[in-house]
Amino acid sequence: MEPGGCDAGPTVKAVAAVLPAGGSGERLGGATPKQFCTVQGRPLVSYTVRAVERVSWISDIIVVVSPENIETMKSIIEKYGHKRVTVTEGGITRHRSIFNGLKLFSENKFSNHLLQKPEVVVIHDAVRPFVEEDILLKVVMAAKEHGAAGAIRPLVSTVIASAADGCLDHSLERTKYRASEMPQAFLFDIIYQAYQQCTDYDLDYGTECLHLALKYCKTNAKLVEGTADLWKVTYKRDLYAAESIIKDSLSQQICIITDVKEAVVQVGFLLHESLRSQIKVETISISLSKRDNHLQNIFSGQCYNFVCINVHLNTSENASFSIDLEELTKMKKFAREVKRKNILVYGLLIQYKDYFPLQETVNSAAALTMALIKDRNPELTGQLVVA
Numbered sequence: 001m002e003p004g005g006c007d008a009g010p011t012v013k014a015v016a017a018v019l020p021a022g023g024s025g026e027r028l029g030g031a032t033p034k035q036f037c038t039v040q041g042r043p044l045v046s047y048t049v050r051a052v053e054r055v056s057w058i059s060d061i062i063v064v065v066s067p068e069n070i071e072t073m074k075s076i077i078e079k080y081g082h083k084r085v086t087v088t089e090g091g092i093t094r095h096r097s098i099f100n101g102l103k104l105f106s107e108n109k110f111s112n113h114l115l116q117k118p119e120v121v122v123i124h125d126a127v128r129p130f131v132e133e134d135i136l137l138k139v140v141m142a143a144k145e146h147g148a149a150g151a152i153r154p155l156v157s158t159v160i161a162s163a164a165d166g167c168l169d170h171s172l173e174r175t176k177y178r179a180s181e182m183p184q185a186f187l188f189d190i191i192y193q194a195y196q197q198c199t200d201y202d203l204d205y206g207t208e209c210l211h212l213a214l215k216y217c218k219t220n221a222k223l224v225e226g227t228a229d230l231w232k233v234t235y236k237r238d239l240y241a242a243e244s245i246i247k248d249s250l251s252q253q254i255c256i257i258t259d260v261k262e263a264v265v266q267v268g269f270l271l272h273e274s275l276r277s278q279i280k281v282e283t284i285s286i287s288l289s290k291r292d293n294h295l296q297n298i299f300s301g302q303c304y305n306f307v308c309i310n311v312h313l314n315t316s317e318n319a320s321f322s323i324d325l326e327e328l329t330k331m332k333k334f335a336r337e338v339k340r341k342n343i344l345v346y347g348l349l350i351q352y353k354d355y356f357p358l359q360e361t362v363n364s365a366a367a368l369t370m371a372l373i374k375d376r377n378p379e380l381t382g383q384l385v386v387a
């Protein structure tokens with residue numbers, strides 16, 4: 001190792017991630033720190049953890065939270081079945097939190113929990129939930145080669161400097177500058193040694209990990225163009241935007257489940273045809289007896305929207321329109337039970353007679369189905385909508 005410099009091994013074996021989640025979210029406002037604010041019934045931090053744990057080559061995920069939120073974070077990990085996640089205490093600043101996360105790999109306090117020291121460590125803000133494997137791989141590969149790497153984005157506003165009198169001193173040519181985003185990645189020894197050498201001023205007022213690698217380890221990070229969805233949830237508007245993006249991601253696919261009876265299969269086919277121009281549709285016809293265990297397999301997939309079609313045929317000519325109240329009660333009860341898992345169930349009654357062609361009714365049912373999927377209003381669960 002050069003004096004005052006940093007030395008890192010020539011090869012890279014394992015990758016880990018540190019997600020700083022120890023802030024108070026002052027700029028967003030409210031009593032709940034933004035990383036624990038729920039979006040579609042799920043804490044924001046859980047979306048980020050899920051995005052990172054989907055990347056199989058990231059061996060350990062360290063979530064760094066303030067001491068009072070340790071138990072909250074552990075309950076989120078348990079409730080949403082997160083794997084490979086270790087929770088540790090944050091510090092009073094983001095840099096101190098990140099440093100605490102890195103310490104788990106070097107000063108292993110968990111003697112019974114062998115955390116393998118990674119060759120490359122990813123650092124990613126826990127309030128940036130829309131991170132994909134592609135950008136993670138790019139920054140890790142770049143960090144292997146250059147020692148450090150970080151995602152960047154074009155500036156949206158021009159950077160200016162104000163003079164002492166509060167007037168414009170000068171502005172920077174926007175095309176020459178970029179916004180530093182996350183994820184970032186580092187050869188572990190480089191970023192760890194940078195933090196070890198950090199002044200208190202840097203730890204307390206710094207905002208840029210790439211700067212620490214340069215200042216303390218003379219490592220010029222490779223800058224990697226990132227995608228627009230790497231933004232950080234900072235203000236309330238960002239939470240609304242995150243909710244909208246998550247709702248949109250949940251409404252990309254639907255699975256229509258019908259019984260094998262011909263009349264039911266026909267309605268399912270018509271609904272499939274009416275929906276397929278708006279959403280990816282899968283239709284499954286299974287006999288009612290086999291439906292339940294088959295559903296378990298379907299539910300474990302990536303589809304979040306299901307339409308189960310039953311058909312009651314009124315055979316008498318002048319049958320008055322009646323609803324099976326027992327079935328309605330069962331549906332409401334089921335809807336209440338699964339709502340706790342953030343599964344929203346709506347009843348949709350498709351009623352038709354000769355004078356009201358089935359196709360028109362099915363088109364109306366398709367429009368209602370799309371509205372319910374996109375709106376995902378929990379207040380409508382268990383309610384019966386009539387097409």
Ligand SMILES: Nc1ccn([C@@H]2O[C@H](COP(=O)(O)OP(=O)(O)OP(=O)(O)O)[C@@H](O)[C@H]2O)c(=O)n1
Nearest residue numbers: 020021022023024025026027092093094097126
């Ligand atoms: N002491 C701190 C401060 C921040 N963070 C984390 O660093 C990330 C980015 O920081 P920022 O957006 O500034 O979060 P907050 O500090 O919570 O926001 P604010 O400045 O509005 O209070 C967040 O995931 C935040 O939880 C952290 O781990 N420890």
Ligand SMILES: O=P(O)(O)OC[C@@H](O)[C@@H](O)[C@@H](O)CO
Nearest residue numbers: 094125180181182207208209
């Ligand atoms: O400065 P904040 O604490 O709001 O955010 C921390 C980082 O995400 C931010 O500084 C990026 O530019 C990455 O370095």
